[in-house]
Amino acid sequence: MFRHLSLIFRNSLRNRRRSLLTIVSIAVSLCLLGLLVAIYRAFFFAEATPDQALRLVTRHRVSLANPLPASYMQQIKQVPGVKEAMIFQWFGGTYKDNRDPANMFARFGVEAEKFGIVNPEYKLSDSEREAFIKEPTACIVGRKTAARHNMKLGDRITIIGDIYPVTLEFVLRGIYSGPADNESLIFHYKYLNESLTGEMRDTIGTFFIRMERTDDANTISKTIDDMFRNSPAQTKTETEQAFGLSFLSFLGDVKLILLTICAAVTFTILLVSGNTMAMSVRERVREVGVLKTLGFTNGAVLWLLVGEAIIIALIGGALGVLLASGLCAWMRSLPSMFADLSQLRVTAPVAAICLLVAAMIGLVSSFIPAWGASRRPIIDALKYSD
Amino acid sequence: MSNVVIQANNLTKEYVRAEFRVTALDDANLEVHQGEFIALMGPSGSGKSTLLHLMAAMDRPSSGNISVFGQNLQALSDAEIARWRNTHIGFVFQSFNLIPVLTAMENVELPLKLTKLNKTQRREQAKRALELVGLGDRLGHTPRQLSGGQEQRVAIARAIVTDPDVILADEPTGNLDAASARDVLTLLGRLNKEFNKTLIMVTHDPGAAKTASKIRYLEKGKLLPEGQKPAEY
Ligand SMILES: Nc1ncnc2c1ncn2[C@@H]1O[C@H](COP(=O)(O)OP(=O)(O)O)[C@@H](O)[C@H]1O
Ligand SMILES: [Mg+2]
Numbered sequence: 290m291f292r293h294l295s296l297i298f299r300n301s302l303r304n305r306r307r308s309l310l311t312i313v314s315i316a317v318s319l320c321l322l323g324l325l326v327a328i329y330r331a332f333f334f335a336e337a338t339p340d341q342a343l344r345l346v347t348r349h350r351v352s353l354a355n356p357l358p359a360s361y362m363q364q365i366k367q368v369p370g371v372k373e374a375m376i377f378q379w380f381g382g383t384y385k386d387n388r389d390p391a392n393m394f395a396r397f398g399v400e401a402e403k404f405g406i407v408n409p410e411y412k413l414s415d416s417e418r419e420a421f422i423k424e425p426t427a428c429i430v431g432r433k434t435a436a437r438h439n440m441k442l443g444d445r446i447t448i449i450g451d452i453y454p455v456t457l458e459f460v461l462r463g464i465y466s467g468p469a470d471n472e473s474l475i476f477h478y479k480y481l482n483e484s485l486t487g488e489m490r491d492t493i494g495t496f497f498i499r500m501e502r503t504d505d506a507n508t509i510s511k512t513i514d515d516m517f518r519n520s521p522a523q524t525k526t527e528t529e530q531a532f533g534l535s536f537l538s539f540l541g542d543v544k545l546i547l548l549t550i551c552a553a554v555t556f557t558i559l560l561v562s563g564n565t566m567a568m569s570v571r572e573r574v575r576e577v578g579v580l581k582t583l584g585f586t587n588g589a590v591l592w593l594l595v596g597e598a599i600i601i602a603l604i605g606g607a608l609g610v611l612l613a614s615g616l617c618a619w620m621r622s623l624p625s626m627f628a629d630l631s632q633l634r635v636t637a638p639v640a641a642i643c644l645l646v647a648a649m650i651g652l653v654s655s656f657i658p659a660w661g662a663s664r665r666p667i668i669d670a671l672k673y674s675d
Numbered sequence: 676m677s678n679v680v681i682q683a684n685n686l687t688k689e690y691v692r693a694e695f696r697v698t699a700l701d702d703a704n705l706e707v708h709q710g711e712f713i714a715l716m717g718p719s720g721s722g723k724s725t726l727l728h729l730m731a732a733m734d735r736p737s738s739g740n741i742s743v744f745g746q747n748l749q750a751l752s753d754a755e756i757a758r759w760r761n762t763h764i765g766f767v768f769q770s771f772n773l774i775p776v777l778t779a780m781e782n783v784e785l786p787l788k789l790t791k792l793n794k795t796q797r798r799e800q801a802k803r804a805l806e807l808v809g810l811g812d813r814l815g816h817t818p819r820q821l822s823g824g825q826e827q828r829v830a831i832a833r834a835i836v837t838d839p840d841v842i843l844a845d846e847p848t849g850n851l852d853a854a855s856a857r858d859v860l861t862l863l864g865r866l867n868k869e870f871n872k873t874l875i876m877v878t879h880d881p882g883a884a885k886t887a888s889k890i891r892y893l894e895k896g897k898l899l900p901e902g903q904k905p906a907e908y
Contacts, residue, residue, distance in 0.1 A: 292788045299776040579772045582733060583786045583833070584761025586754045667733040671772075 293589070297596040301604075304569065311565045312605040315647060318558040319609025320616065322551055323643045327617050327635050329547050332537060335632040337530045338468060340410045345498040345506060346377075346532035347513055350523035353536065356492035357522050359482070365496055368512050370505035375403040376478045377497040382448040382457070384474075390623070394434045395470075396448055398478030399497075401427070407499045410467050411475070417442075417463030425480050429463035431471035440464070446474070455484040469631035498526075555646060563654040566598045570658040577662050578670030591663040598655030599648050606647025610640045680841060680873045681707035681730055686739035688725050699725040701896035702739070707841075712867040712874040714884035717893035717905065723877040726893070727843050730875065731764050732756045744840065761789050765834030767844035771826040773818040773833075779805060780814040783832045790837065804832040808862055824855025831862060835872070842866060844876040848883055860886045881908075 301308060347365065349355035365374045378398035385392050401422045404411070413421070413429060421427045430440060440446070444461045459476055482490060500509060510526035517524045527535070537543050577590050585593075614635035621633055635643075662670070688700040700722040707713060715723045728734040729741055732748045741748050743763065751759060760766075773782045783801040792800065805811055808828040818826055827847060834842055844863065848856035864886045866872045876887060884890050891898060894905040 295781070296774070296777065296785075303776055575772075576774060579768075579774070580785075581757065582731070582760070582766050582772075584757050584789050584837075586757040588754070589789075668728055671768075 293593055293596070297593055297600060300573070300593070301597045301600045304572070307565060307569065308601055311562055311601055312608065314561055315558060315602055315605025315650065316608035316612060318554050319606045319643050319647055320612035321609075322554050322646060323610050323613030323635055323639060324616055325547055325551050325554070326639050326642055327613060327633055329544075329551075330636065330639055331630065331632040331634075332534065332543065337528065338410070340408070341529045342503045342506075343500050344407065344529040345500060345510060345513075345526050346529055347496040347498065347524050347526040348494060348532070350514075350525045353494060355522065356489075356494060357496070357524065359491045359493045361517065361524070362496065364516055365498065365513055368509055368516075370501050370509050372499045372501050373403050373406045374496050374498045375400045375407045376493050377407075377495045378478050378481065378493050379495075380448070380450070380457075380476075380481060381452050382450045384446070384448055391437050394431070394472040394474060396474045396476065398476055398481045400479070401477050404475065407497050411465045411470075412467065413463050413465045417465075420462040424460065424462060425477055426457075426459055427462040428459035428474055428476040429465050430461060430474045432464050432466045433471040434474065435461075435464045448474070453481065453485065453489065455481070457481065457484065495532075497529075555650070559650055559654055562598075562602065562650055566651075566655040567658040569597070570594055570655060570662050574662050574665065574670050574673040577665065578667050578673070581667045581670065587663045591659055594659035594662060595652060595655050598659070599651035602647045602651030602654075603644060606644050606650075609647070610635060610643050613643070614640075678709040679706055680709050680711075680744060681705065681875075682740075682742050683726075683729070684740040686726070686729060686741055687737050688722075688729060688734070689737045698896050700729070700736075700898075703898040705891070705898060707873060707875065709873055710867070710871050712864070712886070712888045713876070714887035714890045715875065715877045715893060716879070716881075716884055716890055716908065718907070721893040721905075722896040722898075723893055724845055725896075726898070727845050727875065727877055730841075731766050731843050732760055733766075758789070761786055762837060763839050763841060765831075765837070765839040765842040767827070767830055767834050767842065767847045769846040769849040771818070771823070771830045771850070773826055773829055775818050778815050778817055779810060779821065779829045779832075782818070782829055783836050786833060786837050801832075801836055804836040805829070807835070808832045809858075822855065823851050824858055827851060827855070827859050828862065831859070831866075835866065835870075839872075841873045841875070844874070846877050846879065848878065848880060856880070856883065 347357070349357050359376060362374055362376065365371065376399065380396040380398055382396060384394070387393060405418060417429065421429050428446060434440070440461055442461055442464070446459045446461055447456065448459070449456045457476070457480065459474070478493070498509070500506065506528055513526045514524050573594060580590055580593070617633045617635055620630055623630070683703055683705040686700060686703040686705070687698065690697045690699055703726060715726065717723055725734070729736050730743065732751070735749065746759065748756065774785065777785070780798070780801055783804050784797050787797040787800060802811070802814065805814060808831050810825060810828055810832065813821065813825060818829070821829065842863070847863070848859050851859060860883055863874060863876065867874045876883070878884050891901065892904045892908065893899065899905070
């Protein structure tokens with residue numbers, strides 16, 4: 290079989306302009322496909338980090354937009370297996386202006402003294418952590434955001450609230466670095482709460498819980514949610530990873546959307562390459578007659594023609610995968626807006642899926658014309674002119 | 676009496692097109708002996724190529740029987756015929772039909788890729804065939820870099836590289852200038868005399884036909900009896 294590879298390879302470069310166009314169009318579509326599959330993987334298959342696995346998130350059963358009483362904290366802390374529980378409050382607001390996406394880093398209110406226990410992956414020097422805890426209006430930011438805005442310790446940072454009708458003035462006391470998030474601004478929830486009046490006061494969006502052991506995740510979640518079953522505000526407790534996904538589903542059925550686009554991309558490229566592959570098979574019909582005269586069987590000829598299409602598609606696919614992994618690297622460096630893109634990369638399985646799809650595109654798009662050509666009687670094939 | 680290589684009995688080929696049928700070959704009987712060099716002549720459309728194709732098992736007869744080396748060709752499946760053709764038949768076309776993306780060497784090596792030979796043996800054998808046709812110094816040339824006469828000699832090398840028993844040539848000099856045609860005919864003559872190959876060649880050129888040991892004529896699908904020719908010849 291592989292004895293014919295050199296002929297297959299030579300043939301695939303025969304009509305250079307057309308091969309190049311086919312390769313480019315397959316590369317572009319597979320780049321898009323690779324990106325989508327990488328996103329899908331980052332969202333739904335990325336393994337939880339050890340810290341994520343040890344964290345639970347409690348929110349309102351109905352949705353994130355419904356607040357919970359901050360007082361739930363006392364009961365949550367009592368649940369066996371809970372090492373620490375902390376208010377984790379998302380604060381929208383505006384930094385400078387919203388036209389520059391670089392200004393749209395996330396802001397969270399936490400309980401500063403618990404932050405190192407619940408979120409130990411945010412690395413901070415001891416002195417910075419101490420300064421952060423001590424000062425009610427202190428904040429810390431991720432190193433990326435600090436670098437982007439040239440922020441230095443001691444700087445004043447003003448965030449104007451939108452949902453919350455308050456303006457918060459912070460002093461930068463620390464710059465953290467983490468394995469994933471290096472962008473958020475973290476401040477004292479207490480400072481926010483004390484600025485609030487009326488309904489908004491003492492209500493929060495989420496509790497972050499640090500467990501003693503990952504094995505307790507299900508029991509703890511159930512205990513907490515059962516505890517508030519008869520309260521006006523029921524809760525939903527899940528692992529941080531599951532929470533990330535339900536936050537994403539806020540934006541719609543992400544899974545379905547991703548899969549639909551993937552299918553559409555694959556189908557389109559199949560139509561495009563089906564056309565060019567049929568063209569290149571037509572050019573080979575006479576040669577099919579010659580090869581068969583030399584003793585090539587129908588099967589060998591079929592393999593030659595299909596192999597040529599697969600090679601072209603694989604070259605395009607490999608280029609597409611390279612492009613996609615470049616694109617992922619670029620997207621990882623962007624400020625993250627709705628979703629955590631730090632896990633976005635073309636891993637070996639993602640690349641393998643793309644190359645498999647590429648090979649399938651080559652196979653499927655050429656099979657029918659190649660089958661027809663390989664079955665053509667020798668005499669007919671030799672007389673064929675295109 | 677020498678060995679019979681090809682035995683055709685009542686060989687008939689009809690082509691059926693939408694509303695009419697053409698009898699391309701009509702009840703041909705032919706016996707070809709080992710080492711013979713037969714020229715097939717006749718007007719255009721008289722069935723010469725059809726007969727040649729049937730002998731190469733490139734096509735199947737509508738009726739009648741053909742056996743080559745005692746092998747009844749009708750009894751073989753398509754895949755068996757392909758293999759059989761690879762080992763027993765060398766075919767030379769009027770229009771050379773080399774694979775344009777392959778070098779002379781690779782073109783000649785092509786039929787050997789269907790055999791059990793390894794790469795070194797294939798190269799070795801392909802090189803020998805090309806040296807035999809006088810192109811030992813053109814191994815790396817692609818068809819486009821060769822003259823018509825050289826291309827046809829590469830095609831002949833490709834036809835003989837598997838050391839087949841029978842060489843069939845359909846107007847092998849039809850596309851060549853006089854000098855190249857002479858070279859090709861000399862070469863075919865040598866294959867017949869020095870290597871004892873059985874050769875059947877279709878030609879329009881009476882001069883070319885003279886290199887053969889015997890001339891047979893066709894007219895309107897009929898293979899004329901030995902010694903008989905159509906009126907215009
Ligand atoms: N594939 C085919 N379909 C229909 N008719 C054909 C086909 N091949 C040959 N013929 C007809 O059969 C006859 C003999 O053709 P051929 O053997 O090619 O003649 P020659 O080689 O002597 O010129 C011609 O009338 C030709 O038109
Ligand atoms: Mg003819």
